[in-house]
Amino acid sequence: MKYYLEFEKPVAELQRKLEELKRHEETSSLAISFQEEIALIEKKIQETREQIFSNLNAHQRVQLARHPKRPYTLDYIHHIFSDFSELHGDRLFGDDRAMVGGFASLDDQKVMVVGTQKGRDTKENIMRNFGSAHPEGYRKALRLMKMADKFSLPIVAFIDTAGAYPGIGAEERHIAEAIAVNLREMMLLEVPVIAIVIGEGGSGGALGIGVADKVLILENAYYSVISPEGCAAILWKNQSAIPKAAESLRITADQLQSLKLVDDIIPEPLGGAQNDVDIVADSIKSTLKSTLSSLLSTSKEDLMKNRYSKFRSLGRFVEA
Amino acid sequence: MSERPEKSDKNETKFFTRRIPGVESKEPMVTPPSSAPDQSMLKKPKPVSGGPKKRMIAEGTFTKCPKCKETVFRKELEANLNVCRHCEHHFMLTAWDRVHLLVDEDSFEQMDADMSSVDVLEFPGYLSKLEANQQKTGMKDAVITGLGQMEHHRIALGVMDFSFNGGSMGSVVGEKLTRVIEKGTELGLPVIICSTSGGARMYEGMFSLMQMAKTCGALAYHGKRKLPFISLLTDPTMAGVMASFATVADLIIAEPGARIGFAGPRVIKDTTKADLPDGFQTAEFLQDRGLIDAIVPRKELKEQLAYYLDFMMAGHRSASKAG
Numbered sequence: 144m145k146y147y148l149e150f151e152k153p154v155a156e157l158q159r160k161l162e163e164l165k166r167h168e169e170t171s172s173l174a175i176s177f178q179e180e181i182a183l184i185e186k187k188i189q190e191t192r193e194q195i196f197s198n199l200n201a202h203q204r205v206q207l208a209r210h211p212k213r214p215y216t217l218d219y220i221h222h223i224f225s226d227f228s229e230l231h232g233d234r235l236f237g238d239d240r241a242m243v244g245g246f247a248s249l250d251d252q253k254v255m256v257v258g259t260q261k262g263r264d265t266k267e268n269i270m271r272n273f274g275s276a277h278p279e280g281y282r283k284a285l286r287l288m289k290m291a292d293k294f295s296l297p298i299v300a301f302i303d304t305a306g307a308y309p310g311i312g313a314e315e316r317h318i319a320e321a322i323a324v325n326l327r328e329m330m331l332l333e334v335p336v337i338a339i340v341i342g343e344g345g346s347g348g349a350l351g352i353g354v355a356d357k358v359l360i361l362e363n364a365y366y367s368v369i370s371p372e373g374c375a376a377i378l379w380k381n382q383s384a385i386p387k388a389a390e391s392l393r394i395t396a397d398q399l400q401s402l403k404l405v406d407d408i409i410p411e412p413l414g415g416a417q418n419d420v421d422i423v424a425d426s427i428k429s430t431l432k433s434t435l436s437s438l439l440s441t442s443k444e445d446l447m448k449n450r451y452s453k454f455r456s457l458g459r460f461v462e463a
Numbered sequence: 464m465s466e467r468p469e470k471s472d473k474n475e476t477k478f479f480t481r482r483i484p485g486v487e488s489k490e491p492m493v494t495p496p497s498s499a500p501d502q503s504m505l506k507k508p509k510p511v512s513g514g515p516k517k518r519m520i521a522e523g524t525f526t527k528c529p530k531c532k533e534t535v536f537r538k539e540l541e542a543n544l545n546v547c548r549h550c551e552h553h554f555m556l557t558a559w560d561r562v563h564l565l566v567d568e569d570s571f572e573q574m575d576a577d578m579s580s581v582d583v584l585e586f587p588g589y590l591s592k593l594e595a596n597q598q599k600t601g602m603k604d605a606v607i608t609g610l611g612q613m614e615h616h617r618i619a620l621g622v623m624d625f626s627f628n629g630g631s632m633g634s635v636v637g638e639k640l641t642r643v644i645e646k647g648t649e650l651g652l653p654v655i656i657c658s659t660s661g662g663a664r665m666y667e668g669m670f671s672l673m674q675m676a677k678t679c680g681a682l683a684y685h686g687k688r689k690l691p692f693i694s695l696l697t698d699p700t701m702a703g704v705m706a707s708f709a710t711v712a713d714l715i716i717a718e719p720g721a722r723i724g725f726a727g728p729r730v731i732k733d734t735t736k737a738d739l740p741d742g743f744q745t746a747e748f749l750q751d752r753g754l755i756d757a758i759v760p761r762k763e764l765k766e767q768l769a770y771y772l773d774f775m776m777a778g779h780r781s782a783s784k785a786g
Contacts, residue, residue, distance in 0.1 A: 307706075309726030309734050314744060317754045319705035319725040326679035327711045331687070346663075346672060347706040347725075354676050368663045368672040368703070373730075378588070378665065392668045393584045402583070404669045454680050455641065457673040458634035459583040462575070 148206050150195060151414075157188045196413050199363070201389035201398075205371055207363040208342045209305075212417040214424070215274075216243060216258035216301040219341060222424030223431070224249055224256065233282035236316060241272045241304070242280030242352075244287040249299070249431060255291035257284040257352055258301030261342075274343075275308040278321035281351045285325050288332060288352075297335040297435055300352040305370065307348030322351040329354035330454070335438035335446060337431060340364045340405070341416075344394075356450050357434050358404075360396045361423070362411040366404070367394040404457065407434075528552050530720070544761045553718045553761055555698060557600070558607040558624035561657055565765050566611030566620065573609040574643055580604055580635045580667070589666040592628065600627045604635040605660070608643035610652070614769040616776060619647030621656040625699070630660035632704055633667040637674025640708060644681040648688055651779065653772050657695040658709045662702025675707035682711050691775035693768060696723050696746065696755070714771055715755040717746035718764075723755075 147155040161184045168177045199207070207213070220227050224247035232238040244257035259276055262268030284300075291298050307318050329336060329352075338355035344366030360366060371389035375382060399405040409426050412419040438446065525534050531550035540547065544564065545554040556564070562571055579597075582589045597603060605627035611620050621640045623630045640656065647654040663671035682692055694712035696705075699722035706725055709715075717723060724744035732739060742748045749755045759767045 307725070309730045311731065311735060311737060311739065311743070314724050314726065314731070315752050317710070317752075319702075320710040320754065322706040322725075323675075323679060323708070323710040326676050326707060327683045327686075330676070330680040330683045347675065347703055350672055350675060351706075354680075366669060368668055369665050374665050387587070391584065391586050392665070394668065399669060402669070404673065451680050451684070454673060454676045457677060458638045458670055459581050459667075460578050460634045460638055461581055462579075463577040 146210070146212055148203075148210065150203050150206070153191050154188060154195065157184055157191060160184055161188065192413060196415075200386065201365070201392075201395050202371060202386035204363050204395050205343075205365050205389050207415045208365050210415055210417055211263075213342055214416050214420045215263070216260045216303055216341065218420060219301060219424050219427060220247060220256055220258070222420060223428045224254070227256065230287060231283070233279045233286060235279070235282060237277075237279045239272075239277050239280030239283060240270050241274050241276040241308070242284050244284055246296075247299075249428070249435070252432075252435065253296055254435075255287055255296045255298050256301070257287055257298065259304035259348070259352070261303060272308055274304045275306060275345075276304065276348065276351075277308050277310070277313045278316040278318045281307070281318075281321040281325050284352050285321075285328055288329065288336075292332045292334050295334055297439065298332065298337070298355075299431060300336065300338040300355060302338055302340045302344050302349045302353055302366075303342035303364075304345045304348045305343050306345035307351065319347075322347050325351045326354055330451060331447070333443045333447060335435060335441075336450070337434055337438070339409070339427065339431075340366050341427075345370065354450070354454065356438055356446060356453070357406045359407045359409055359427075359430060359434070360399060360405045361409050361416060361427075362396050363415050364396060365389075365394040366399055367392050546761050551719060551760070553698060553720055555625050555659065556761075557626060558602065558605075558622040561622045561697075562607055562609075562611070562620070564761070565622075565655070565657075565768070566613055566618070570612035571609050571620075572611065573607060574646065575608060575639045576603070578603060578635050578639060580633055582666070583634070583670060584666070584668050586666040586668070592666065596626075596628045600624060602627050604639070605630045605632070606636045606639050608639045610643075610646065610650075613655075613765060613772070616769055616772045617650075617652055618772070619643045619650075619652045619654045621654070623657060623659045623704075625659040625661075628664065630658075630704070631662060631664035631671070632660060632674050632707075633664035633671045634674065636664075637671075637677050640678050641674075641681045644678065644685050644692075644708075647690060648681070648685045651688065651690060653691040653693065653776060654682070654685060655693045655695065655768060656708060656712075657697055658700045658704050659697045660700055660702070660704035662704055672703065675703055678708040679711055682708055686713075689778070691772060693771060693775075695764075695768075697721050699723065701725070701727060713775065714757075716768070717749065717755050717758050719746060719758050719760055721746040723749055 164177050164181055227245055227247040229243055229245040243260045247254055247256045259274050260271050261274035262271035288298050336355040337357050338353045339359040341361050342364050346368055371385045374388035375384035396408045400408055409430055412422055416423045524537055526537055527534050528547040530552035533549040545556055580593055606621055606623045608621045621643050644654050692712045693714045694709050696717040700709055701724055722744055728739055746758050750758055
């Protein structure tokens, strides 16, 4: 069963008609061909899709970024890398399943992969806490990244989270500190770090594994200081302001790139990454390989200096 | 991220003061930097024209303590460092009041006094919000930074002000803090940052989020020089500020009763549907769970911070003596 978002309704309606027609043709006792009509509707579907998806607003992209069929971190890991082997736990409290990580090979380049992980169904989502990590997740990610640093393995971080988990236990185990320490320590890593926002880049929970030499983003992913829902609630006290909040926050890939807040955009097939995981994974892989090869040819000192300057330069203000 | 903590009492936001007894009544004078003149050391602006004083008169002579509900005489409260004499409740301090409280008289050299925010995203309502906050507080943005003398320690100091847009961190807060940290690194000085903030500033979108990485990055290099960083958490410190510079300190100190946390209590309640434990997200709650080093009452603050620095700078001192 295909899943349609609210703004895809026109396509869903046409699709329903198409299926009806096909069924009718099969079951009809009269040998009438509907090929012409079918072709017409198929063309119409294509046109409607192109029209909808060539003109997405920020709120629609947020919905695509949260599409329940959208590929998640492990989907990409399995497509892009060979011999991924998951490593567990923060050695302190637990194994946060909302954060995954482990060794992997990008063709012949050995790397460390970390990433936030959502669940595909209710059961997995409960295990993965809907992709919202606790302090343990950030500490596990840092443990793995520091190990990568020790053994000179480049790091690839996949970001897909609505945000770090707002819970009592998370506060009691100092979620803020866990994220902040990652920000500080990632700045001092001596190996290349590439972060890629594949779906939701939810605020501090995303940045907690996002201090990278290059920050990539998928075409329909978003990266924001606050969810459009949260922003609408605080500023406009009104859920109907969500699209306005999404637009005002400038959170889409192209807006972020034009503000130099991300480095590169990886395109998605029409309708979103869920329509062709292989193609998107291939694009990510080739971008990772080319980005990594240029980072690997940079000296350790320059790498760290450039990473510092990259984040150092972010900010707009006037003086006097 | 930018969820603002609920105000504990509506009276609280009306409370303003500019003067701290004992550091009697002088705006910090500008003493020229002992090193070569520095472009970044801008002179402190003239005391704000009338603003706070007018408000004080307008607000009357008494205020009500949000904790014990006692009516307190405003002058008496000010004489007591804005701590309620009945219940020790620590009222919020303006950034300037805290600067006065912490550095020796006439020793503060403000940096980047004229830096102000721009509406980079053309966010609806931001410019008027900025103007309103600038008028209300007499500040350009939500932080004051500079170098000062704290007893026998020269320090790089950053002090936030909640009354400026909930102390939210945008580009200016991030940049000013980063510069004062870098100045500390360059001159070999300890850094002290006093936080009070609802979190990252929504109006500047991802630029605000990136200030978290920027400030932590600056502190990473400050720490590499084995220089001390002390973070003081004051009421309230939340969200994006907590998840960045405020918690990557060698010492995390809090004022009594300060509300401190990552997610706002309402968000946590809505998400988890759980009852929040007593005292949740207070300084005392955090200390019980081992998340902060100590709670220090305002009256002892300066002395205690200087005491910490005695230990933390001991190595530097003997190294410089040996050198």
